Amino acid sequence: MENIKTTIVNYLKDNSFMDKNANLTDTDSLTQSGIIDSIGLLELLDFLSEKYSIEIPEDMLIPENLDSLKGLTNLVTKLTK
Structure with missing residues (x-):
């Protein structure tokens, strides 16, 4: 998770x-x-999708997931599991 944040x-x-x-x-x-x-x-979001080979579902495109390091890191972590 720390690598994603970095x-x-x-x-x-x-x-x-x-x-x-x-x-x-x-x-x-x-x-x-x-x-x-x-x-x-x-x-x-395009960069993260390509880097981690993920597709971000439309229902996850909410401010809580996109407007902070914590939200973005958690989002990528969930989608890469």
Whole structure:
């Protein structure tokens, strides 16, 4: 699970508005803090789908799963089991 979180953080640092030196907690809102916008979120989901060979069901595309490191990490973890 820690590897998934690290992968997400590294992706955000390289492909979003996130400051490379910023400290992001597991529950920080990615959208409200301005780290990612709707297009960036779609690109992140596409990246995670390809990296982990998963398909994210429509019913799992909810804010609780998409707007924080914790939510995204849990989502990927559930789908890779």
